Structures are given as C-alpha cells and as structure tokens.
Amino acid sequence: xxxxxxxxxxxxxxxxxxxxxxxxxxxxxxFKRRVQEVPTFKPVLGLMGASIFIIxxxxxxxxxxxxxxxxxxxxxxxxLVGPFLSTLLAAVSLLLQALxxxxxxxxxxxxxxxxxxxxxxxxGYGVFRLLRSRGVSLGLAAGLAGWLGDLAVYATTSAxxxxxxxxxxxxxxxGMAIFGxxxxxxxxxxxxxxxxxxxxxxxxxxxxxxxxxxxxxxQGKTGGVMA
Numbered sequence: 720x721x722x723x724x725x726x727x728x729x730x731x732x733x734x735x736x737x738x739x740x741x742x743x744x745x746x747x748x749x750f751k752r753r754v755q756e757v758p759t760f761k762p763v764l765g766l767m768g769a770s771i772f773i774i775x776x777x778x779x780x781x782x783x784x785x786x787x788x789x790x791x792x793x794x795x796x797x798x799l800v801g802p803f804l805s806t807l808l809a810a811v812s813l814l815l816q817a818l819x820x821x822x823x824x825x826x827x828x829x830x831x832x833x834x835x836x837x838x839x840x841x842x843g844y845g846v847f848r849l850l851r852s853r854g855v856s857l858g859l860a861a862g863l864a865g866w867l868g869d870l871a872v873y874a875t876t877s878a879x880x881x882x883x884x885x886x887x888x889x890x891x892x893x894g895m896a897i898f899g900x901x902x903x904x905x906x907x908x909x910x911x912x913x914x915x916x917x918x919x920x921x922x923x924x925x926x927x928x929x930x931x932x933x934x935x936x937x938q939g940k941t942g943g944v945m946a
Contacts, residue, residue: 724824731883736829742837746807767796772812779904788904794843794868795916802840809836834875843868858917865916869909873901
C-alpha cells in the first residue's frame, strides 16, 4: 500500500496532501475532545497507533505496481476509536515509517494517508456500523469490516497510481491492471486483516467491555455480544 518515494509527480503529491488535510484536522479536533471526555483514552490511542504501525510494517513487494502489499490496521482502529482519529494515527505511523524505515515516502505521504488512513478507516467503520445496525454479530461485522476496508485501501492506491501514471492509456484500465497485480498477495492478506479485526474487537469486548462502552461502540453487554 505504501507508495514509494518519487513515484508520484509533484502536482499529484501536493493534491493528495491537500485532500488529506481536512481529515487530519478533524482527527486533531476529535483527539482533544475525546481526551477531555474520557481520561483513559490516551492509552487506548497509543495501543491503536502501535497496532497500525506494526500491522502495516509487514510488506510483501509488488514490483510492477511500485509499492507493496500488507494488512493496514485502520479498519480495526476506526471501529475502536473512530474513523478520524484512526486517520490521524495512520498519518503518524506512515510518517515514522517513511522517516526511519524507508517504507513509503515523504512526498507520497498525502496519498498514503488518503488510502490507508482515510479510506481504510471510513470504509471499515461504515461497514461495521451498517452491519451492526442490521443485527449482524460483533465478530462477523468486525471481520467483514476489516476485509472490505483492506481491499478498499488497495483499490484507492491503484486509483492514485493510475491517475498519476496512466500516460496515454485510460486511467480506469491502468487502475484495474494495478489492482489486479495486488490481488494475488492482497486477497489472503485481506482475509487475515478481517480475522485480526474480528479477534481484536471480540477480545476487547470479552475482557474490557467498559472500553467499548466508553468509546461509544456499545451501550451495554448481553450474552457476550454488543447490544
């Protein structure tokens, strides 16, 4: 998912930074509010930030796409802390990875924030909330949110690369080709992401349901699932 340094032309690099800015601003606003409302919120944020960093540092190179495939962690974080805070955590993780591990890049940071942070978080959070509102069990809703959120990240990355690099070819066909290049590695990784997301949310609910209640993910507990 991490688009490498120098892959994007300058105008696209700047454009993606501009697109990411409003989401980061909302994340900072939510951070200040939630820390004031819930005194124990900072440790939860630290855990989610570390989870995103570690999960997304397991790259499988995709040479013809100029990037790599890996789980993302943002769908899980979005379920537990909200999509905008998840985006903010992803931005911090991506910055550290670019600075100290040459994983991604500084010029491509905006594009990587949009795909992993914004899209991964919003799709994961939206799918989870929609499925829960339809009565789907906690584990299944979280698992599907992780799976679809992961694939949405790679579809977005494919679109970002295609828009910048399609040349004389149609951007849609280039994007589909890039996404197809991701799939052999990313399909099993997206399933793994779903399993990780379901496992983490279920674990937190089983051992510390008060955390999910404080975060507004649940109103109470009945029969071991979120009510």
